[in-house]
Amino acid sequence: MKPGTVARLALAGSRTDGVRVALTAFSVVLAALAILSALTVIAIPELGAYENNGRYRNALLDEPGLRGGTVFTLLLLTIPILALAGQCSRLGAPARDRRLAGLRLAGATPGQATLVAVAETGVAAVLGVAAGLGVFFAARPLLDGPGSDGLRALPTDVLPPLWQVAVTAVALPLVAALAAALLLRRVVVGPLGVVRRARRNRAPLPWPGALIVLGLVTFGSIAPVLRWFSDRERSAPDWLLNTMGAGGALAATLGVILGTGWISYAAGRLLHRFSRWPSALLAARRLTNDPWHGARTFAALLACVFVGAGAAEMRSFFRIMRDLETASAEGANYGLDSGDGFYLNTIDLVDLAIVVAVVIAATGLVVSVGEGIVSRRQAYAALVASGVPRAVLARSILWHSLVPIVPSVVLALVVGTSLIAPVTGDEVSNYGLSAPFVHAYDSLAAYGALAVGAVIVTVGVGLLFLRSSTAVEELRTG
Amino acid sequence: MTILRARSVVKSYGPTPALRLVDLAVAEGEILAITGPSGCGKSTLLHCLAGILRPDAGEITYGEHQIDTWSEKMRSRLRRTEFGVLFQFGQLVAELTAAENVALPLLLAGTGRREARTAAVGWLDRLGVADVADVRPGEMSGGQQQRCAAARALVTEPRVLFADEPTGALDSRTSEALLGELVRLAHEQRTTVLLVTHDAQVAAYADREVALRDGLVDPTGLGLTAAQGRHGR
Amino acid sequence: MSTAHVLLGLLTGGPMHGYELKRSHDQRLPQAKPVAFGQVYATIGRLQRDGLVTTAGHDQEGGPERTSFEITEAGRKRLDDWLGEIEPPAPYVTSVLFAKVAVAVLVSGADRARDYLVAQRAAHMERLRSLTAVKTDPDSSLGDVVAADFAILHLDADLRWVANTLERVADLHREVHP
Numbered sequence: 001m002k003p004g005t006v007a008r009l010a011l012a013g014s015r016t017d018g019v020r021v022a023l024t025a026f027s028v029v030l031a032a033l034a035i036l037s038a039l040t041v042i043a044i045p046e047l048g049a050y051e052n053n054g055r056y057r058n059a060l061l062d063e064p065g066l067r068g069g070t071v072f073t074l075l076l077l078t079i080p081i082l083a084l085a086g087q088c089s090r091l092g093a094p095a096r097d098r099r100l101a102g103l104r105l106a107g108a109t110p111g112q113a114t115l116v117a118v119a120e121t122g123v124a125a126v127l128g129v130a131a132g133l134g135v136f137f138a139a140r141p142l143l144d145g146p147g148s149d150g151l152r153a154l155p156t157d158v159l160p161p162l163w164q165v166a167v168t169a170v171a172l173p174l175v176a177a178l179a180a181a182l183l184l185r186r187v188v189v190g191p192l193g194v195v196r197r198a199r200r201n202r203a204p205l206p207w208p209g210a211l212i213v214l215g216l217v218t219f220g221s222i223a224p225v226l227r228w229f230s231d232r233e234r235s236a237p238d239w240l241l242n243t244m245g246a247g248g249a250l251a252a253t254l255g256v257i258l259g260t261g262w263i264s265y266a267a268g269r270l271l272h273r274f275s276r277w278p279s280a281l282l283a284a285r286r287l288t289n290d291p292w293h294g295a296r297t298f299a300a301l302l303a304c305v306f307v308g309a310g311a312a313e314m315r316s317f318f319r320i321m322r323d324l325e326t327a328s329a330e331g332a333n334y335g336l337d338s339g340d341g342f343y344l345n346t347i348d349l350v351d352l353a354i355v356v357a358v359v360i361a362a363t364g365l366v367v368s369v370g371e372g373i374v375s376r377r378q379a380y381a382a383l384v385a386s387g388v389p390r391a392v393l394a395r396s397i398l399w400h401s402l403v404p405i406v407p408s409v410v411l412a413l414v415v416g417t418s419l420i421a422p423v424t425g426d427e428v429s430n431y432g433l434s435a436p437f438v439h440a441y442d443s444l445a446a447y448g449a450l451a452v453g454a455v456i457v458t459v460g461v462g463l464l465f466l467r468s469s470t471a472v473e474e475l476r477t478g
Numbered sequence: 479m480t481i482l483r484a485r486s487v488v489k490s491y492g493p494t495p496a497l498r499l500v501d502l503a504v505a506e507g508e509i510l511a512i513t514g515p516s517g518c519g520k521s522t523l524l525h526c527l528a529g530i531l532r533p534d535a536g537e538i539t540y541g542e543h544q545i546d547t548w549s550e551k552m553r554s555r556l557r558r559t560e561f562g563v564l565f566q567f568g569q570l571v572a573e574l575t576a577a578e579n580v581a582l583p584l585l586l587a588g589t590g591r592r593e594a595r596t597a598a599v600g601w602l603d604r605l606g607v608a609d610v611a612d613v614r615p616g617e618m619s620g621g622q623q624q625r626c627a628a629a630r631a632l633v634t635e636p637r638v639l640f641a642d643e644p645t646g647a648l649d650s651r652t653s654e655a656l657l658g659e660l661v662r663l664a665h666e667q668r669t670t671v672l673l674v675t676h677d678a679q680v681a682a683y684a685d686r687e688v689a690l691r692d693g694l695v696d697p698t699g700l701g702l703t704a705a706q707g708r709h710g711r
Numbered sequence: 712m713s714t715a716h717v718l719l720g721l722l723t724g725g726p727m728h729g730y731e732l733k734r735s736h737d738q739r740l741p742q743a744k745p746v747a748f749g750q751v752y753a754t755i756g757r758l759q760r761d762g763l764v765t766t767a768g769h770d771q772e773g774g775p776e777r778t779s780f781e782i783t784e785a786g787r788k789r790l791d792d793w794l795g796e797i798e799p800p801a802p803y804v805t806s807v808l809f810a811k812v813a814v815a816v817l818v819s820g821a822d823r824a825r826d827y828l829v830a831q832r833a834a835h836m837e838r839l840r841s842l843t844a845v846k847t848d849p850d851s852s853l854g855d856v857v858a859a860d861f862a863i864l865h866l867d868a869d870l871r872w873v874a875n876t877l878e879r880v881a882d883l884h885r886e887v888h889p
Binding site: 654657658661662678679681682683684685687 | 870
């Protein structure tokens with residue numbers, strides 16, 4: 001096939017396909033912005049290991065030791081963005097699959113059908129990257145305004161090297177297309193329709209629990225490893241500490257996300273056994289039928305809760321540190337230093353990033369809930385026609401989301417807190433004073449409530465599809 | 479005795495009239511076929527009579543009650559308790575087993591899980607598909623799915639069964655087996671059946687036939703002339 | 712037999728002699744088996760004997776002598792009765808149905824043909840219902856069911872033809888009477 005033909009076929013779709021392309025492009029815009037911002041922060045010149053640049057108002061940008069964390073946070077933001085892109089690719093998938101089957105019937109090979117689907121994502125990603133670059137370069141001069149003190153709020157005076165920008169512009173569409181090809185791996189487009197290769201139909205096992213334990217142990221071993229090296233008067237190699245830190249956190253996060261599969265299945269079984277309501281029965285069967293649905297849709301949200309829990313504990317730790325410092329300063333009659341609120345500012349930034357990420361994750365949830373309703377519209381329309389109140393269906397959809405998310409959020413909070421526990425300890429010491437560590441129960445509760453609230457709100461928004469999807473007309477379409 | 483009646487019913491979809499002025503009376507216990515070519519309004523008439531759609535003008539009465547003025551909630555309850563509905567395809571919930579699909583209306587009415595399952599399996603048995611009670615719709619044949627759907631429509635022992643091309647997606651042998659069962663069960667339970675179809679062979683299972691054409695009851699149709707045909711012989 | 716009625720119908724257009732009758736018959740009922748020349752004369756002979764047809768005259772234009780025939784009042788009455796009579800619905804009636812519709816259009820116009828078709832369709836439906844009842848009756852033997860099936864499927868074919876023809880009678884009428 002000529003590239004022009006592929007592009008033409010890739011973009012020949014219905015309105016739903018248009019929405020999917022637009023949403024995919026939008027998520028790529030967000031990803032491009034996050035990556036370009038991270039690259040910009042990296043591009044801030046290093047004057048020395050301990051030398052501040054003295055150019056930016058925010059220490060996270062100005063201090064060399066902290067910029068790494070800022071970059072990490074920005075890159076972390078790409079996780080929910082990629083999850084959103086994944087959700088978008090499922091939107092209207094049945095209609096697209098039928099279109100691909102039509103291509104196969106007209107004589108396309110399986111490879112060509114996949115190519116067309118992959119090209120659609122690729123084209124959307126190219127559009128998204130182009131828009132992202134446009135927004136990035138348009139926003140820089142607009143946001144560039146040094147204050148009266150000559151300090152800038154954002155690093156609008158540096159640019160990442162051109163080659164890095166170029167690599168981003170090429171790599172993002174490639175990664176998106178590869179991901180699309182990967183998602184289609186299980187889908188065989190035959191001339192007569194789409195066959196999904198049999199998914200593992202066994203019940204999920206609680207193996208992700210092992211992953212969580214592994215992550216916690218790895219992360220928790222950082223302190224003993226440091227001590228081991230300092231006992232021998234050597235400094236631990238950075239790569240080892242970074243690997244243990246990032247690897248441990250990643251393993252624990254993955255464990256929480258994959259654990260949702262098992263939680264969904266177990267919750268579905270319990271609900272099926274003990275509930276009396278038809279709405280709960282419908283939800284229970286959906287949960288046990290596709291337990292991985294929850295893991296897929298809630299991944300980004302759970303990652304947010306996990307990071308949020310760690311951040312909340314760190315905030316509590318830093319606050320106690322500052323209070324001890326203030327107390328010691330008062331005791332020594334040093335005049336009242338406001339204490340170094342600087343770490344707390346960092347946590348504020350993380351909090352902001354998490355809230356943004358939750359909003360992005362919630363957008364993905366709306367897409368997922370809507371898709372779940374639209375793809376079941378015929379059965380739902382028949383149930384409504386036979387007198388099942390829409391409220392029963394709405395409750396089943398709410399059950400289907402809430403039943404796995406509540407225990408999963410609790411798990412993410414517990415694991416996130418446990419990960420940080422070796423750092424905070426039970427006792428905080430600073431300037432010769434010490435105080436018991438106090439868990440940040442209020443912040444943890446707030447994160448939990450934020451996550452569950454976001455799910456309830458997105459289900460509410462998704463339910464807007466229910467009325468139109470249960471109209472009598474749906475009974476006629478084959 | 480008339481159980482359902484449409485009086486001067488009008489219904490349009492946007493500017494397109496589906497029913498232009500339809501009068502129809504359905505006697506209790508009869509099996510009535512509503513026939514006509516595609517697009518003649520027969521499904522719309524069925525949906526109006528079943529209280530799924532509200533007519534733009536005219537009245538629908540069920541027994542003593544004028545139901546077209548009822549709220550969606552009340553009509554919903556009516557459909558759940560007094561009516562059964564059966565469509566061409568795609569009405570079973572994919573995630574539920576056959577028995578759970580059939581038990582659903584009973585659970586909605588507050589029946590206990592165990593009791594609902596027993597009743598559901600009983601109805602699956604009467605329709606000859608008890609062996610698929612614990613199978614999900616995706617693993618059944620089209621005929622088995624339609625029998626499950628029929629069991630779900632009948633499990634509440636409705637007074638009126640609305641069937642819209644119930645065998646439209648089935649081959650002729652499967653279709654005649656399902657229709658035979660439906661007619662037998664309907665006579666057994668004294669259920670009134672409204673059967674919408676374009677197929678004369680399916681319509682022949684009914685006791686009486688009303689033909690629609692362009693949103694009107696066809697005066698030359700069989701509803702009027704069946705009697706003449708009988709006398710003329 | 713319907714050939715007699717068809718010939719009567721053809722004669723309502725005016726007197727014809729034997730050869731013209733044969734040609735007209737084959738033209739009006741194109742898919743039917745062409746009627747043999749001898750059969751036309753035998754049939755006309757019987758119709759003449761029964762007083763439904765009478766000789767209209769003789770002519771001889773440079774060939775053998777030919778007799779032309781015309782329909783009598785009694786013949787018109789018989790034809791009218793035949794057109795009004797519902798055929799017992801059975802699988803073999805198709806060709807009679809067809810002949811009757813063709814003649815009805817020729818003789819009395821589209822409305823008559825349509826009324827006939829509507830009535831015939833009702834009769835067919837009635838028969839279809841009783842045959843279906845045989846099939847759903849648990850006491851029916853397998854032989855009964857198979858026989859009912861045979862009849863049902865043929866009646867269904869008739870019914871489809873009737874439905875299509877109902878849509879077409881107006882056009883048919885225009886074609887016959889341009």
